[in-house]
Amino acid sequence: VFRLKQPKTATLIFSTGKMVCTGAKSAKLAISAVKKVVRELRKEGFIIKGSPKIEI
Template sequence: MQLERGVRTVKLKDLPEPKPRPSTEGMTRITGRGTSMLQSKPLINIVNVVASATIDQRLDLKDVQKKFPELEWNPDLFPGAVFRLKSPKTATLLFSTGKMVCTGAKSEKMARNAVKTVVQKLRKGK
């Protein structure tokens, strides 16, 4: 396999080895059978939890929008309405089918609390 570079052709095997990025410096590579793996364990940081829920009843999004003017809803662009909470800071998509999708939570507990808060607000109507 060859790559075109300007006027001359460079073979892939002749390309220089890429320099390690700062995040991979100090990690040892194990090579075997054409693959390489890092020895260190990955550092996993959960930054966004997405949760889906259903309230098993239909929602009249026009009525919901009247009660919650801050609700973002343009049915010509997207069928779901966006219900944003300041605490916990999340956005929950509401659909007329009663289905909900909560995004922006930092944990499962935060997502559950956000969905519960949205449902409570919908029940109260304020």
């Protein structure tokens, strides 16, 4: 579970690489949260190929 304070969301990260973002008050905030999680994971050294495919 990856928690963000801004926007206030929780992102579940599964071993398959899929993520589920919960707690966002709008689709725009959910997209912002997913991009922020991906950016933080890359910053910590995780290899993430391409950009995330986001479905609402």
